[in-house]
Amino acid sequence: MPLIDLANPTRFLTLSGRILPWLSAATLIVFAYGIVQVIGAPNDYQQGATAKIMYIHVPAAWLSMFIWGTMSIAALGTLVWRHPLADVAAKAAAPIGAALTLQCLITGSLWGRPMWGTYWVWDGRLTSVLVLFLMYLGVLALWRTIEEPARAARAVAVLTLVGALNLPIIKFSVDWWSTLHQPASVLRLGAPAMHSSILTPLLVMGLAFFLLFFTLHLAAMRNEIMRRRVRTLMLMQADAAAGH
Amino acid sequence: MDLGPYAAFIVGAYSVAILIVAALIAWVLIDQRRQRQLLSDLESRGITRRSGRSPERHL
Numbered sequence: 001m002p003l004i005d006l007a008n009p010t011r012f013l014t015l016s017g018r019i020l021p022w023l024s025a026a027t028l029i030v031f032a033y034g035i036v037q038v039i040g041a042p043n044d045y046q047q048g049a050t051a052k053i054m055y056i057h058v059p060a061a062w063l064s065m066f067i068w069g070t071m072s073i074a075a076l077g078t079l080v081w082r083h084p085l086a087d088v089a090a091k092a093a094a095p096i097g098a099a100l101t102l103q104c105l106i107t108g109s110l111w112g113r114p115m116w117g118t119y120w121v122w123d124g125r126l127t128s129v130l131v132l133f134l135m136y137l138g139v140l141a142l143w144r145t146i147e148e149p150a151r152a153a154r155a156v157a158v159l160t161l162v163g164a165l166n167l168p169i170i171k172f173s174v175d176w177w178s179t180l181h182q183p184a185s186v187l188r189l190g191a192p193a194m195h196s197s198i199l200t201p202l203l204v205m206g207l208a209f210f211l212l213f214f215t216l217h218l219a220a221m222r223n224e225i226m227r228r229r230v231r232t233l234m235l236m237q238a239d240a241a242a243g244h
Numbered sequence: 245m246d247l248g249p250y251a252a253f254i255v256g257a258y259s260v261a262i263l264i265v266a267a268l269i270a271w272v273l274i275d276q277r278r279q280r281q282l283l284s285d286l287e288s289r290g291i292t293r294r295s296g297r298s299p300e301r302h303l
Contacts, residue, residue, distance in 0.1 A: 039245060049247040052254055056261040096268060103264045107257040114250040212265065219272045226279035233286045240291075 007085050009225050016218045023218065027211040034208045037201035044198070053111040055202055059209035060104035064132060065167055067097035067213065071139075072164040075157035087153035088228070090160065091143055092220035096213060098136035105133060116180055124173030125181035128166060135163040149228060 034055070044051035071093050077086025108126070109119045120126065139156055146152035174183045185193045194202075247254050 043248070048250070049245075049254060050250045052247075053257045056257060060261070095271065099264050099268050103261055106260045110253045110257040110260070114253050216268055216272055219276065223272065223275045223279050226276075226283055230279060230282045230286065233283070233291045237286070237289075237291050 007083060009085060009088075012085060013222060013225060016222055020215065020218055020222075023211065023215045027208065027215050030204065030208040030211055034201065034204040037204050041201045042197050047115060050111060050114050051198070053107055054198075055205045057104060057107040057111055058202060059206040060100045060107065061129070062206060063209055063213055064097060064101035064104050064129065065170060066210075067093050067100065068132065068136075068160070068163065068167060070217075071097065071160045075160040078153045078157040079161075082150075084150070084153075084228075087149060088221050088224045089217075090153065090156060092224050093217055094136060094139045094143065094156075096216050096220065098133065098140060100209075100213070101129065101133040101136055105129060112180075121180045123179040123181060124177035125170065125179050128170040128173050132163075132166055132170060135159070135166065139163075149231070 038052060038055045041052070041055075043049045071090045074086045074090035074093070077083050078090065105126075108129075112121075113119045139159060142156050142159060143152050146155055171184075173179060174181055
């Protein structure tokens with residue numbers, strides 16, 4: 001099937017309806033396996049059991065950036081090709097991104113208190129992630145402010161692309177500035193700086209959270225398509241009632 | 245499993261993560277139910293999409 005055919009909303013609904021049960025099952029299985037791995041993972045020699053927070057903090061951090069990246073690609077689809085399915089993809093991803101960025105901030109804060117002695121510092125990494133969270137809220141607010149979906153999508157697309165400038169700042173903040181937050185341990189040049197007994201559960205949990213995102217995103221896109229169909233039908237009903 | 249002296253922070257962090265994931269799943273399922281209901285209500289009143297409209301522009 002040519003890729004462009006998937007961009008047809010009706011075909012997307014059919015195909016995503018077939019994929020979703022499998023994707024949901026895969027998400028559940030990988031999460032179950034990941035939790036078993038986390039329970040069996042050894043404590044860190046310095047941080048003790050507190051390092052277990054990493055298995056829910058780091059995947060949320062990866063996804064907070066990945067989802068904004070996904071929204072940025074969708075923003076190009078909106079601005080260059082003006083395709084409504086790109087609008088739908090961007091709109092459906094935003095609440096998931098906001099929620100996982102919040103998870104990253106709260107779990108990081110709860111990890112920071114026993115390890116750093118404080119819930120929060122205004123260093124480069126923490127501040128740039130907070131800015132990302134605020135931008136997610138800005139995008140959600142903008143979707144609600146402009147009623148006409150295509151107009152809202154274009155405004156959001158511009159904001160999203162401007163916000164994408166924050167992604168390299170988040171990634172390299174720990175290299176550019178002196179931060180309390182530790183430097184990259186997994187996604188860095190050279191081998192990951194952690195033992196396989198800790199790295200493997202982290203990667204399994206990372207995969208589980210990515211599968212969760214793909215599942216929720218597909219389901220939320222289907223909801224958004226239905227919402228737009230409801231809107232179209234309501235407008236048609238109003239037109240008919242007005243005698244046009 | 246011994247979580248050490250900072251068990252409250254670990255349990256707190258996992259509770260927040262579970263709450264956020266549960267809220268996301270609930271949001272998707274509740275929204276799905278609501279949209280399906282609205283669509284079927286409209287269609288049962290005979291309001292259906294006009295034929296000939298491009299599905300690309302009018303979802």
